[in-house]
Amino acid sequence: MLNKVNVDQRLLEQNQRLLQHLNTSCLNKRQVKQLLSEIFGHQLDDSNQFLLPFYSDYGRNIKLGKNVSVSCNVMMADKAGIKIGDNVEIGSGTSLLTIDGEQTGPIVIDSGVRIGGNVIVLPNVHIGAHAVVSAGSIVTHGIPVGEKYTRRKCR
Numbered sequence: 001m002l003n004k005v006n007v008d009q010r011l012l013e014q015n016q017r018l019l020q021h022l023n024t025s026c027l028n029k030r031q032v033k034q035l036l037s038e039i040f041g042h043q044l045d046d047s048n049q050f051l052l053p054f055y056s057d058y059g060r061n062i063k064l065g066k067n068v069s070v071s072c073n074v075m076m077a078d079k080a081g082i083k084i085g086d087n088v089e090i091g092s093g094t095s096l097l098t099i100d101g102e103q104t105g106p107i108v109i110d111s112g113v114r115i116g117g118n119v120i121v122l123p124n125v126h127i128g129a130h131a132v133v134s135a136g137s138i139v140t141h142g143i144p145v146g147e148k149y150t151r152r153k154c155r
């Protein structure tokens with residue numbers, strides 16, 4: 001029987017191989033969907049859209065709803081789990097980080113959320129439904145349902 005460290009290391013290595021293929025090959029839409037489905041460990045819904053390149057560490061700890069739009073250069077460091085609801089938009093250069101130094105915890109993004117470009121979401125953050133996070137924000141705490149956050153409010 002393998003211990004957790006060995007399983008995690010193999011999953012990490014497999015994910016990195018898949019990401020390298022995804023981000024460096026000339027692929028059609030079907031092939032991109034297939035590779036992302038392998039990375040996530042579940043079939044990607046046809047309504048979801050990813051602009052490449054895309055990055056993650058494990059991939060298997062990312063759960064997506066329907067009609068999720070992820071722009072280019074997004075990083076999902078998902079060791080502690082990332083859950084994204086339906087009808088979510090994530091801007092380019094955004095990082096969802098479930099581990100930050102000694103802080104570790106999941107990220108939950110409810111349905112209808114819009115996240116601008118170059119946003120950093122730190123561990124243990126829950127973004128409520130229909131919230132809007134402006135570009136360049138660093139989100140260190142939960143955001144209530146329907147709240148509009150600017151850079152100054154999030155820091």
